[in-house]
Amino acid sequence: MKSSSKKDLQPGIKTGFFNFSQIEKYFVNAGQENVFQRISDRTFQDLDLEDVFRFIDRTVSSVGQQYLYHHIRTIPLGTSRTEKLGSFISILTKNPTLRATASASISKLNQKDAYYITSLFQEKYMPRPKWFWLIQCLSGLSVAAVLLSFFLPQILIFLIVLLPVNLGIHYWNKNHLYRYASSLPQLVLLNKTARNLLKTAEFEGGDPDFQKSVRVLDRLGITMSVFQIEAKLQSEVGQFIEYFLELIKALFLVEPVLLFATLKMLDNRRQDISNVFHFVAGLDVALSTMNLRESLPHYCEPTFVTDNKLTINEVYHPLIFNGVANNIELNSRSALLTGSNMSGKTTFIRTIGINAILGQTIRTCFAKEFVMPVMQVHSSIRISDDLLGEKSYYFEEVMTVRQLLEESRTGACNLFLLDELFKGTNSVERIAVGKSVLSYLTQGGNLVLVSTHDRELADYLTDTFDLYHFTEVIDGNDIHFDYKIKPGKLTTTNAIRILELNNYPAEVVNEALRLSAQMKEASDNK
Incomplete structure (x- = not known):
């Protein structure tokens, strides 16, 4: 039995809004494998576990917060999950420098967009439209027309005719793009965080499946980084440049071609995304648990x-x-x-x-x-x-x-x-x-x-x-x-005495005392 004592209570409780609709997203979509019990909504409410979660949550990232919520809503089957948590805590306890480095690295995933990473391995992807071949053809025609226009300027007339069609497809795809515009850049950041942590001696020789997953997602990183670069550009460039870039993307149908190509690759890599998520989020849960313990009497x-x-x-x-x-x-x-x-x-x-x-x-x-x-x-x-x-x-x-x-x-x-x-x-x-x-x-x-x-x-x-x-x-x-x-x-x-102390009318108190004595006497005579 391990125990600890603290003289000074320093809770370090988070302040601000807790978006439980996003926090519970991973838990809601998680399967029942390796779960001994899924804590029911009734028990969750009866024990005020939402407030308890607010108290114990010392995570530094959105993914860690989701995983911690899942922890307190599911009692695991077997000991593998808690043993992994204990192993992380042991590693971080022995190396305070690594603890600070890991916390700083994981905290980069504290944006609300990171809540959507779980959708990439838990939810169904948007299917390609049956006419996706047309999108590819139009994109190819646009590229070819631009190249040929250097030799045959008359081709520009064809581009002018083609542009409204491509614009229609481009903005049709916007609704689909918004669904992944948050998660894909955050997935790149998640994998980068995992890769940096793997460089430390404590994790370098760890789970080979996890290391393989990081390498696999690294190979997909170039494609996914386009979404990250685009998000950065949108926040930094002026409005005129943004309109110009939007016109170029529409002309060549960059977004739908790139989006569906990326989704096809990621659909076959769900387990790899899950492995990386669980490593980074699990490490954050360990950091949170350590911080919680240190704040307790x-x-x-x-x-x-x-x-x-x-x-x-x-x-x-x-x-x-x-x-x-x-x-x-x-x-x-x-x-x-x-x-x-x-x-x-x-x-x-x-x-x-x-x-x-x-x-x-x-x-x-x-x-x-x-x-x-x-x-x-x-x-x-x-x-x-x-x-x-x-x-x-x-x-x-x-x-x-x-x-x-x-x-x-x-x-x-x-x-x-x-x-x-x-x-x-x-x-x-x-x-x-x-x-x-x-x-x-x-x-x-x-x-x-x-x-x-x-x-x-x-x-x-x-x-x-x-x-x-x-x-x-x-x-x-x-x-x-x-x-x-x-x-x-x-x-x-002391129920009647408490009424008297709270200034109930004397006739009410006396009547209650009289009836209470009668009922007690009747009970004793049975």
């Missing part, structure tokens, strides 16, 4: 075990500055948490879920110790009515929990995170259904963390659940929360 790399137990020490929520750290140990048993509102139950459940995911994806836990099995993470925390779909809160929760029940029987080890099961129905049925669902979920070696206000539920789950609670402390007219998890069942309640 403490962190650890997880220890993985084969049995279904959790041993967690000094774990904290990454988004709560100077938050309270907690410990918990579960040995083939789940955990039921009781406590009042605002005492920390749901935050603790989210904390465990976030750390379980990040521990398996970027090998970084916000804790001093985190021992866990390899497991999938599922949740039912943030449920709301679907008014447009005419679904009640209870029906929404029924459908969500049914999905969890199905996941529990897949054969994988699962961690289920639930908050206030079935609070959309009456207390008797809520406790009955809750007990049945929780008992079912724990079968097959699954672990469950669930919060509840129903203390009676604990009496039915003692065989499979350890009991914990959070509580507040009332000191005179003040309410304090220590946010510390404590073993055992909650034995005291």
Whole structure:
């Protein structure tokens, strides 16, 4: 178990706009091979992983940012991805100069256009039109006419007739060109970055497939560089020169001929583009992870075990500055948490879920110790009515929990995170259904963390659940929360006292106290 401690918290959090429609592009189009679990949208929202991503993202490039997002949305199958991440971190840790050089080199890919590189190996290319032969013929005729005009000036009349036709084709192609005008120049820069990194001793003798891919894309670089040069010219030359260049390109149909020729070559080199992308983006993820770790008060790399137990020490929520750290140990048993509102139950459940995911994806836990099995993470925390779909809160929760029940029987080890099961129905049925669902979920070696206000539920789950609670402390007219998890069942309640402290009318408080005493007496006499 590797751990680190920092006295001063220096988050280094990115500011500015996060364009998630572009950031998630690689993840959305990525296949399911070598993926143990794809984190669902519900769990992503329940655990506030979008905000967590904003916090942990210390990447310096757009490609690295996309790959980091993919990391936290997919738990890998096997250890090859995390071992590669660990290898990069080890190399960069031993050579601070290389770390600075790599960061500076990769940061050149921080433009928004770099988000489109993934389309070159993940998406279908625009097909050549069936009449592409006509484009080639017209381009050849234009070149021949210009050459012949030096000897036969009358040919210029033919060019004047030909130019409107070529202009039409040229601007027809513009819509297609815009689709690749961003990605192709950035691909050239991506490969150049990879080639420069290969010159260092640490990477020179690395993966031969990756090195081969860099050489292959180098051979295509001359063709692709035309797009890079054009983009540079458009930003530097005057308007008159730009119009002149546009006329020349239109006359010779340079853009459609060059674009479709380039796409044909790249279509056969998708794997090479993917190899180079994963190397550069993976290195950026390693740099980001190192920067994240160095900003934390403490962190650890997880220890993985084969049995279904959790041993967690000094774990904290990454988004709560100077938050309270907690410990918990579960040995083939789940955990039921009781406590009042605002005492920390749901935050603790989210904390465990976030750390379980990040521990398996970027090998970084916000804790001093985190021992866990390899497991999938599922949740039912943030449920709301679907008014447009005419679904009640209870029906929404029924459908969500049914999905969890199905996941529990897949054969994988699962961690289920639930908050206030079935609070959309009456207390008797809520406790009955809750007990049945929780008992079912724990079968097959699954672990469950669930919060509840129903203390009676604990009496039915003692065989499979350890009991914990959070509580507040009332000191005179003040309410304090220590946010510390404590073993055992909650034995005291302060809900009515909190109403009194918040200046509720005395008749409301007294009536509540009277009814509460009656119901407790009736329960004790049963």
